[in-house]
Structures are given as structure tokens and as C-alpha cells.
Amino acid sequence: LAKTTQPISMDSYEGQEVNITCSHNNIATNDYITWYQQFPSQGPRFIIQGYKTKVTNEVASLFIPADRKSSTLSLPRVSLSDTAVYYCLVGDYHSGGYQKVTFGTGTKLQVIP
Amino acid sequence: EAGVTQFPSHSVIEKGQTVTLRCDPISGHDNLYWYRRVMGKEIKFLLHFVKESKQDESGMPNNRFLAERTGGTYSTLKVQPAELEDSGVYFCASQGINEKLFFGSGTQLSVL
Numbered sequence: 001l002a003k004t005t006q007p008i009s010m011d012s013y014e015g016q017e018v019n020i021t022c023s024h025n026n027i028a029t030n031d032y033i034t035w036y037q038q039f040p041s042q043g044p045r046f047i048i049q050g051y052k053t054k055v056t057n058e059v060a061s062l063f064i065p066a067d068r069k070s071s072t073l074s075l076p077r078v079s080l081s082d083t084a085v086y087y088c089l090v091g092d093y094h095s096g097g098y099q100k101v102t103f104g105t106g107t108k109l110q111v112i113p
Numbered sequence: 114e115a116g117v118t119q120f121p122s123h124s125v126i127e128k129g130q131t132v133t134l135r136c137d138p139i140s141g142h143d144n145l146y147w148y149r150r151v152m153g154k155e156i157k158f159l160l161h162f163v164k165e166s167k168q169d170e171s172g173m174p175n176n177r178f179l180a181e182r183t184g185g186t187y188s189t190l191k192v193q194p195a196e197l198e199d200s201g202v203y204f205c206a207s208q209g210i211n212e213k214l215f216f217g218s219g220t221q222l223s224v225l
Contacts, residue, residue, distance in 0.1 A: 043216025
């Protein structure tokens with residue numbers, strides 16, 4: 001399983017755009033990149049997933065360069081409620097449709113008023 | 114849609130006792146996973162069920178841990194006897210085929 005490396009923590013002011021970069025140098029050809037968000041006393045929650053280029057949904061964007069050795073989660077105009085730990089996960093879908101992933105340290109984002 | 118439910122949310126037991134954690138996955142999800150985070154460490158994979166079968170139990174720390182998923186519905190994770198180092202948060206996740214993982218809120222286990 002590909003190992004991921006993220007900054008341990010980040011601070012941002014409310015209303016700013018936040019970009020969190022994750023390195024996954026040994027990503028495999030069939031691996032997808034998935035980001036999860038975790039609040040205290042809750043389980044991780046899916047944010048966004050991509051394979052290459054750019055993916056956007058209603059809460060975030062995911063930028064993946066051509067070599068796929070890194071990815072950047074972009075959160076537009078963060079609010080205090082975005083304070084959480086963000087995990088970058090890498091894993092492929094096996095023939096049975098399941099995905100085994102490995103959690104890294106995650107990035108603790110603190111949004112400041 | 115109902116999410117993944119874990120019970121209890123907290124459990125405090127003494128060393129040597131037995132504890133059973135339960136996970137109810139999202140209905141229809143064949144894949145069920147158990148993860149654990151001990152204090153100060155990363156979330157670690159424990160095992161993976163496909164329906165009632167153990168697909169991968171490579172993350173189970175030792176034979177004091179027993180996971181079951183009778184009938185391919187809910188799952189239990191029993192720790193017997195519990196040791197101090199078993200303290201942590203135990204997460205369950207379920208997944209449909211080629212879908213994202215849905216996590217429960219976890220069970221905070223404290224072994225005194």
C-alpha cells in the first residue's frame with residue numbers, strides 16, 4: 001500500500017482558501033486518491049476522490065498532477081466548522097469491489113476567526 | 114439512509130476483563146472493516162469482512178482479538194482478556210462494491 005505524507009497541522013483564517021498537499025511517491029497505477037475529514041469523537045467522513053487531473057464537488061476540489069505522486073485538497077472559503085483532521089488515503093479497488101486503504105498522520109486544520 | 118452504527122460509544126473495563134464491540138453496517142454493504150487508533154498513533158487497519166467471510170485479518174494484533182460477522186450483517190469484535198495497550202478508539206466502516214468507505218463514530222475503549 002502506498003504511504004502518504006501530509007503536513008501535521010495548518011492554521012487558516014475564516015474565509016480563506018486552504019490547500020493541503022499530500023505526497024504519495026509510490027502510488028500504484030490502479031490506486032485512487034481519497035480524502036476524508038474527521039471531527040473529534042466522530043469517524044472519518046468522505047470528502048472527495050480522484051484518479052487524475054482535477055475533481056470538484058460541492059465541498060472541495062482535488063488537484064492531481066500528471067505524475068500522480070502528490071495531490072492537493074482545496075477547501076474554498078473555510079469556516080470555523082471546517083476545523084478538523086484531514087486524511088489523504090491511497091488504495092485501489094480489488095476485483096471484489098473493496099478498497100483497502102492506509103491512514104497516515106492526517107493534517108489537523110485549525111480555522112481561526 | 115442510516116449510517117454505520119457502533120455500540121457502545123464508550124467502554125471502561127479493567128485489565129483482564131472481556132469486552133465486545135458491535136458494528137451495524139449500512140444495509141446491503143458486503144464489505145465491513147475494523148480499524149483502531151491507539152493514543153498518539155495513526156488509525157490502523159485490523160480486518161476486513163466480505164459478507165460473513167474474513168477477507169483479510171492481517172492487522173489483528175494477537176489472538177486476544179476475535180471478530181465475527183454472523184450472517185453477513187452486523188459484526189462484533191471481542192477482546193479477551195483486555196490489556197492496557199488495547200485502549201483506544203475502534204472504528205468500523207462499511208462499503209458497497211466500488212464505493213467509498215462509511216465510518217461509524219467509533220467506540221472509545223479504556224482499559225484500566
